[in-house]
Amino acid sequence: MRILVVSQYYWPESFRINEVVDVLRKQGCEVTVLTGQPNYPGGTVYEGYRAAAMGTQAHAGYVIHRVPIAPRGQRSALRLAANYLSFLVSGSLLGPWLLRGQRFDLIFVFGMSPILQILPGVVLKWLKRAPLVTWVQDLWPQSLEVTGFVTNRRVLDAVAVAVRWLYRRNDLLLVQSRGFIEEVQRMAGRTPVEYHPNPGELAFEAPQSGPSPLTLDPGFNVVFAGNMGTVQALETVVEAARLLQHEPGIRFVLVGSGSRSEWVQAEIGRLGLRNIQLPGRFKPEAMPGILAQASVLLVSLARSPIMSQTIPSKVQAYLAAGKPIIASLDGEGARVVTEAQAGLACPAEDAPALAAAVSALHAAGEAQLQQMGLNSRACYEAQFQPDQLAAQLITRLEKLLDDRKRPHSREPARPRGRTSDDAR
Template sequence: MRVLIFSQYFWPESFGINALARSMQERGIAVTVLTGQPNYPDGIVFPGYAAWRTSREMLSGIEILRVPLVPRGVKSGLRLAVNYLSFLASASLVGPWMLRGAQYDAVFVYAPSPLLQALPAVFLSWWKRAPLVVWVQDLWPESLSATGFVRNKVMLGLVGSVVRYIYRHTDLILIPSQAFREPIRRLAPSKGCIAYYPNPFVEEPLGASTPSPDLSALVAEIASASSVVFAGNLGTAQSLDTILDAAERVSARGRLIRFFIVGSGSLSEWLAEEVERRGLKNVSLPGRFPSSAMMSIFASASALLVSLRDEPIFAQTIPSKVPGYLAAGKPIIASLNGEGARVVVEAKAGVACPAGDSEALADAVIHICGLDDDVRRVMGENGRRYAEKHFGLAGLTDDLIARLEALSAQRGASSR
């Protein structure tokens, strides 16, 4: 079976699609990836690549075709929009030329924000006479208004029309959270074309975005005291002000618990300034580490923290870091509403508190860090078992391949 994966992001950028592509290839699927020139998250094209070139490369048997794009740049909403639009244009115009003569049994879109990147795949699916599967990672247009990126109702309406067009031409929509079903169903024409497909946890990521700083020193520092680790993107959705407020409350109560906020993002600079302004000695910002370092960092922590803002759309989301946290075998503190909190509680892997409530978060941190080691170990083991059962990469890969084969067979029968 030949599968075309369509994604703006791919190795050496660190995204979940990397491991899924490798897992499919290891099962005998001929995988081709059409993607852009790597520049996430720093907004600068990686060494060895060029923004305005096309390129072809092989990675562990996976064929990677890259189209030109405008890099994201740094802290520029306009530049980010141009980045998205340039990939759309390049994939639409240059992509077909790079794919000329090739045939595929399915087109699979990995669709983190923006979902609009799936537009060229609609044409590619029609051109190659292959079924189209879109793995939605974010609800659009809802996420635009929730993050404040777009608030104009006319613009949101236009985006909604484009999203409806994409769904109307998609054979199967995969959703990482059951709560995505109803919002998508309002836009999708058929109730039967939506299926639950969660993000898997990945212990051995394919590729890393940057060289690692002194990992051993950080691991030793985290392990030296009661510690809570938050890892991932540092943006508006993550409710970082709630974490800082909670850290301030924990410190005011005289508890010697340290917060390690590992990662980078649009609010990195604000976060550093705020930590200094507040004089938060119990908050450390070690920066961004490659995904290959995460399991070592998680293993050294007393507990792992995941947080999102108090917005209705985020209550429908299971943050992609949750499966990895569960697999790490450490207690989880979920400052979340809705689906993400439900998974942590259902797994008996930690505690949940309302999103945006810094006092409740401080209470949860003190509670978890005050538990006996044996109790925390049981929580971690519960999480590990839950992750293996519900988010294991091998099982999810087999499930995806079976779906793609079924769709391809249906498309072939229809053509005949």
């Protein structure tokens, strides 16, 4: 199967679609990628790339086509909007030129925010006469409202109209959380919507070699790993740490970076907290070794209807690490942890409840913590293992292609002999 993957974000940026492509190729698919110039998360284009460049790059046995993009910068809503818009325009206008003469069985869009990046996929669907599948990672326009990026109701309504139009140009929509299905289907019309979760990270499938770049101090380490942005409810984490600051041995280690990193650092100084560490961001391949040192792993989200429908991608990484998990969030993410008996869940943005959950696991016996860790890994193997999910994805895509080859197969058979139409 020849698949064109369209994603604004791609290697050497660290996103789950990188590993999905690797596993699809391992299972026999021919994959080509259309993406922009790498600039996430720092906001500046990576060394060896140019923002205005357009070209083709060979990587690990397949081809990546890159279109120009406006770097996202840092803490600038205007530059971020320009970043999003530049990929829509260059992907739609220049992407077809880069892909001229190439044929694909299917076009697959990795639907990160902004979900409007489906547009280049729609254009290529028309030009290549190939079915279009989008894997929806965020709900739009709800994500815009929750993050505070857009508050104007007219703008949000206009985005909703655009998203509805884009969804309905797809042949299949996949969603990363069961909680997304109803909302996406409401906007998608007749386009089918199916659940396909994010897989775990391939780094957890390979044996670890070499020392970890970060060594945690002895004690009960509550490790948070990943983006430190507005929706991660870091105010709740800092307040829980303040409530536990006199508990001996308990330490919060926030590994990563993001728009709220400086705020967290300032709060640590203002409150005089000595039980929070900010070691910074590390490469994805280093994360298994870091998470393996944790006593428990922490995932947190803001309180909102859309966040309760989301499964943060770090949940899969935590399950793969085989460690107890504290889920300071509502809805789908909490459900995965509690159903797997992989740890404890507490309401989103409830600092006393988070502090109580940390205290409870700190007081738990080693055997109980070990069993939670085993349950975490078992859940990962059963639901989020990359090879297994890639095989399921290929089956879905092959069924879509087979159905398109038999366009009349769903119509009821016509009765033999004369019909009322024949008699006219």
